Amino acid sequence: MKPTTSLLAVSFFAADVQAGAGPFLGIYLQAHGWHADSIGTILTVGAIVGMLVTAPAGALVDAIYHRRLVVVCASALTIVAAVVIWLSQDYWPIMSSQIATAVAGSTMGTALMGLTLGITGRRNFDRQYGRIQVANHAGNIAAAALSGAAGWWFGISYVFVLSAIFGVACIASVLLIPARAVHRHYARGLAHEDEKDRSQVRAERVRVLLHNRPLLLLAIALAAFDLGNSAMLPLYSLAVSARHHGAASQITAANIVISQVVMLIAAVYAYRIIRRWGFWWVIFATLLTLPLRGVAAAWLTTPWGIVPVQIFDGLGSGLLSVAVPALVVHLLHGSGRVNLGQGAVKGIQAAGGSLSPLLGGWLANRFGFSTAFIVLGSLSAISLAVWVMQGVTIRRAFDTRRDELDKMADVDTSALFQ
Template identity: 35%
Template structure:
């Protein structure tokens, strides 16, 4: 389990891959909604259905994507093909306007993008080995958040100068950048046994545990529940803040929301660096608890004042919580699956669980908002986040040494 030799070409190529894929992984999101509304004058229900279809596609393909990455030795090719599909779906959008064609392009894009996260995690683990994985994952997240911030700034500027259609070309350009970046990663540098969390084998034989590892691992199940509660509380907070900003000052709602997104991403950069440098010495759980406690605190602070700048300032705390969680997520899953050969399918399974929590969040919040108002909605999300924190505190073990134990047992 020693650290593998460092190849600087692979290091910089991984940096570039994470930077360029940052915006591509998340899809067009609100930019698509703005384009369809402003240019094609779609009804909100049609826009919502297309976005929901893309979201459901991304949700149900997480586990198959993880399984594919666990078993294939062509991880770079999978990323390249997915990047080409995303590029095509972006470039074709300005030339189609029918509901069916737009829905098809977004479904294709969501299906392809589902492989990016497990593929990057697998390539990273296969190149660095388990001991250097924590530091490299922190670096991955650093470049990911930097890419998101730069993409958001460019998207805002290009959309202002050339209209919302410019965002599609920007995302296509970033997808092409990711295609070039992955081509510079050496195929021979990836140990495919290590990449799926199995024990490296010089004989080339595979010693894989069954799919039951996902159900039999109690700590993994607890972590999945904590993640689902975290996203159930977190996913609706920014949209809720945006709605409140629109009620207070409609003209400033969009600029303030955009500033909030960019600033939060910039806050996530040092958080990812902190995880990469300290998670192996401080342990995973203290850092994860710090990230989780931020969420109920945000929910309570939102009700303190209706001042727009106060709301934006509080939203910046998302950069701390989400930044820590995002960097620790693959590290903890790797800890709990090391030696099983099911690292990426486990990533996919937990991503599906917390994706379901995120999908339910807006609906739950909307019901509370309609019946009891903004303060009640924020406090409901804060209460869910508090439950997630308590469960994490009481039931989730420290996982730092789990990978060593599983390797010894195997």
């Protein structure tokens, strides 16, 4: 079996590890008498922990040579968290499980990027990572469909049993990747061919991230985008289930499945679109999906309204899931800080996402769901302003960087993509 095939299996089962209980947790806690503000607090704390852990997780993936072990540990955390939720619905056990899930999800995402870069190299990173995201979205679809079925037949608590099963499968899959298949230097973005020779192998200082203007602008734009986008799915599930009473787990599952199907399709073509139109235009198009999603969610709080609302989510998130990691590799390859850069960008992005459930829950309680969706969608104006006003500077930096990358050594992937 090719290591790229095993990596796809890891990504498939890692879907539940990265997402955790997701919006199902809100429905589960609501059924046990929790109020929307308490649910929002739990989700926000988890998001904040994930934000704080993401950059250190990237630094860990850069520094450690046993990168498969990172996936094993993250999966184990998810299994423990699922067991805790199954056994208790008290505040602090649930809080602890969300912290563990956040650590696992943040670490898993960065580990998958490092493994992909170490196996396929820079030139084929966007191509393989697009496949990784296809497998990941397929895993989300399978997990959501199975979770909806489990919630219908056995009760929503069995969603967490499924999460533990996916964690075990993820551990088994990553152990199928031979350790030698992951190039220890290329996995962190160092163009150094000899894996055994550690002399003369030095990563640049961390300040290389601060001096990279396009990277900082990307992080700011994504933070504003996630501030509006992250709360949309759980809030919309709550809005539809509250208005139409019952079948909450099935409505949530349908929300996830629709967006994940669209994300899967977007990820299939993402690397081709990136190579055809370039990073700037692809990210610009994804930022436009948020206001459209906000308006659709405000107007269409009906069971069939989940289709247009989640299509917008799928298009934006599907393209971003490939474009952003590939762009970070483009900007930082050769520095030895690629995974730290991935973690830093995702950490700043998560800073916006961590506040989104709190902001969305407060708006929904104070002004109603429709107003909350409109306000959240309007936050895209910040992202678009940053990206458009600095567009010339960003595109010029991309072109200059492309010339530099052409001169660097890379992994021989002829046997992987035949």
